[in-house]
Amino acid sequence: MQPEKKDAQDQGDAYERCVCCHRRVDIFKNTDIEFRAFYVEGAGQLCYGCYHELYAQNAGG
Numbered sequence: 001m002q003p004e005k006k007d008a009q010d011q012g013d014a015y016e017r018c019v020c021c022h023r024r025v026d027i028f029k030n031t032d033i034e035f036r037a038f039y040v041e042g043a044g045q046l047c048y049g050c051y052h053e054l055y056a057q058n059a060g061g
């Protein structure tokens with residue numbers, strides 16, 4: 001584990017990553033979780049694909 005750098009010039013670093021597949025998602029890290037899509041309390045940020053794979057099943061495909 002590396003310590004997080006403060007000087008984040010990296011644009012990619014400003015985005016959240018999916019806790020499941022670790023892909024970058026189109027949500028900024030400083031976005032309030034209330035306004036995030038595919039965010040699951042207790043689990044974290046998911047991407048569209050993982051969210052639907054994990055939760056769409058319950059809806060019955």
Ligand SMILES: [Zn+2]
Pocket residue numbers: 018019020021022023046047048049050051
């Ligand atoms: Zn994912």
